[in-house]
Amino acid sequence: MSVAAIAPASAIPARHRVAARRRIAQGVVIGLLLLATLVAVALLVTILGYVVVRGLPAMNIAFFTERPRPFGEVGGGIAPALIGTLLLAAVSGAIAIPVGIAAAVFVVEYRAGRFAAPVRFAAELIAGLPSIVIGVFVWAFLVRGLVGHYAAIAGAVSLAVIMVPIVARTVEEVLRLVPNSLREAALALGAPRWRVILSVVLPTARAGVLTAAILALARSAGETAPLLLTALGNDFFSTDLLRPIAALPLQIYRYAVSPYDDWHAKAWGASLVLVVVIGAVGVLLRAVARQRVR
C-alpha cells in the first residue's frame, strides 16, 4: 500500500488517482476494525477460559450424580439441577414450540388475515419484556393463583412465555425463505392450503424450524430470574411438576451466593456444565442447519 501511495503513477491521470490521504484513512479504519474484533474475541476467550479454569476442579463423578449437601457440608453435586433443567426444557418446549410454529404459520401463510399484524406485534412486545417481569407475571397467576405454591410447572410456563416469540420470529423468517413457487406447485396439484403447509412448506423449512426450536431451548436454559420466582429450586431429586424443582441457573445462583469456597467452586463447575450444554446444543444446531436431502 505504501509503495502505491508514494510511487507517482504517472500513467494514471490525476483525477483517477487515489489520494495518499485516503489510503492512510483506509489503513486507520481497517486497523480500528481489527482492534474491535480482537477485543470481542478476547472477551469471549477470557470468559470461556476463566469458566473452564475455575470450573474444571469441581468436576468429579459425584458432582454429576449426587444431590447438593446441606449448608456447610463439603461434597455433593448438581444432579437434581441437571434433571430439573432437562425436565423444564422438555415441558416448556412442548408448550412453546407448537404455539410458536403455529403463530409463525398464521402470520406467513395466512398473511391476508387481518390478525397477522397484531400477532406479530404481540410477539415482538413479549420478546422485548424483561424476563423478570415475565417471572413476576407467572408468579402472580400460577404461584399465587392457580397452583398456589412454587412449582416446576410455573417455571416451565415462564420459560415457555420467553420461548414463544423466539420460536415464532425465527420460524417466520424461515417460512419466508421457502420459495413461493413450491407453494404454487402444491396448490396447482389440487392440494388444500393446510395440506400444502403440512406436507410441503414445513418439511422444506424443516432444518430452520428445528434450528428455531433449539435456539429457543438454548436461550431458556440459561434463564434465571423467572425461575427464582416460579420453580424456586430444590435440593432433592424431584420430577413432580407441581412441586419446586432445581435447575442449573438456580443451582449456580445458590452456590455462588453462599459463603463457602467449596460451594463457590461448585458454582463455577455448574457454570461450566451449563456453558458446555448450551455450546453442544449450538454445535448440534449447526449440524442440523447444514443437513440437506442427499
Add this chain to the structure above:
Amino acid sequence: MTMRETASREAPGATEARARPAGDSTAPAAPRVFALRTESLSAYYGATQAVGDVDLSFEVGAVTAIIGPSGCGKSTLLRCLNRMHETTPGAHATGRVLLGAVDVYAPATDPVEVRSMVGMVFQKPNPFPMMSVYDNVAAGPRLRGWKMSRREMDDLVERNLRRSALWDEVKDKLHRSGAALSGGQQQRLCIARALATDPSVLLMDEPCSALDPIATYKIEELVRELSHEVTIVIVTHNMQQASRVSERTAFMLAADDGVGRLVEFGKTDDLFTMPRDSRTEAYITGRFG
C-alpha cells in the same frame, strides 16, 4: 417440422394412453376430456386490470399456444384458468371459465377441485427439493389424500415418468433428490408430477424459458406427444415454439391502458402465414415486442 414429428402428432395412436389404465381404478373416475373455454374473462391485481374480456375456447386434445409480448397478460390469463390467479394477494377475476359443465368461478365451485382437474407446469422448474424423484411424482395423489397401495403408487410413478419421457434417465435414482436433476429433467419431472393426478387440461407457463435448446426440444416433443391425452394450453415468448408445438394460437397484446386483450385467435399456420390483424403481423414479423 420433420416427417416423424408430423406423423406422431397426427397419429391417434395414443388411444391406449387416453383409455384409463387398468391399475388406476383407485383414481377418481372422471371423464377424460373437458372442453375449456372462457367468456369475457377479465383479471385484476387490486384495482389494476391486467386482462380484459377474453373469449377463448381451447380445442380438446390439442395444443393451444398463447403468445404476445411481455406484460400482455398471457400468464395471468393462464393462471385464471385453474384459479391460481386469486392466490396472489389482492388479485381477482371476473367473467366465466367453463371446464366441461363446471363453471370454474361459480361460488359453489371449490378452487381445489378445479386445480385437481387442471394441471400446471411453471416457468421455472420447481420440484419439491426435500422430496425424491419418486415422491415428487407421488406428491399430487398424496396431497389429495388418494388411498393407494404401495404397488399402485409404484405403477403410477413409473407410468407418469414414462409419459414425461424421463423414466429411462431416472429409473436408477428414483430415491435421490429431485433437485439433483438437470434443469430439463427437473421440468420433465414437474410435468410428470402434474400428469400424475390425471388432469384433463395441462397449463404450461413458458415451460422452456429457463432451459437450453436441447432440453427445450425434448419438452416440445413431449408436449406434442401428450397433446393426444390432455388438452394443453402453453404460454410462450417464443414464436418458433408456438409454431412448432401448437395447432392453434392466440395472440394477446396490452393496449395503451395496460390491459391485455386477445387480438387474434386461429389455426397456428394461418396466424403465422396470413395474420388478419395488422398488430399480429407487426408482432410476428418482429416489428415490436
